[in-house]
Amino acid sequence: MTRKLLFAAVGVLLLFAALSCTRINRDEDPNRFADLQSLPLEYGQLKAVTISEQYAGWAQIWFQDDAGTVRMVRINYATDQMLKNVLTIPRTPAGGK
Numbered sequence: 001m002t003r004k005l006l007f008a009a010v011g012v013l014l015l016f017a018a019l020s021c022t023r024i025n026r027d028e029d030p031n032r033f034a035d036l037q038s039l040p041l042e043y044g045q046l047k048a049v050t051i052s053e054q055y056a057g058w059a060q061i062w063f064q065d066d067a068g069t070v071r072m073v074r075i076n077y078a079t080d081q082m083l084k085n086v087l088t089i090p091r092t093p094a095g096g097k
Helices: 002-020
Strands: 033-035 045-051 058-064 070-076 081-083 087-089
Antiparallel strands (some): 033 081, 045 058, 058 070
């Protein structure tokens, strides 16, 4: 009897754990992506291209403009798409604003 009760309790806990999980949908917002047609010249000179094994099919393209601002654009070279959200890192003199 105690074993049956223990198995039932574990079963109920597993059921609650499974039902409480939220599915992660990476494509929840189709407006996050744009077709990779061209990149604005205002981004500056291409400085580097990096990849990560964690994000297969994706690359990060790093630019720096004449003011020193660094921009990182994430592209999917398998689908010819890029994320619309471009990381922009403004540069300032050391110790200044």
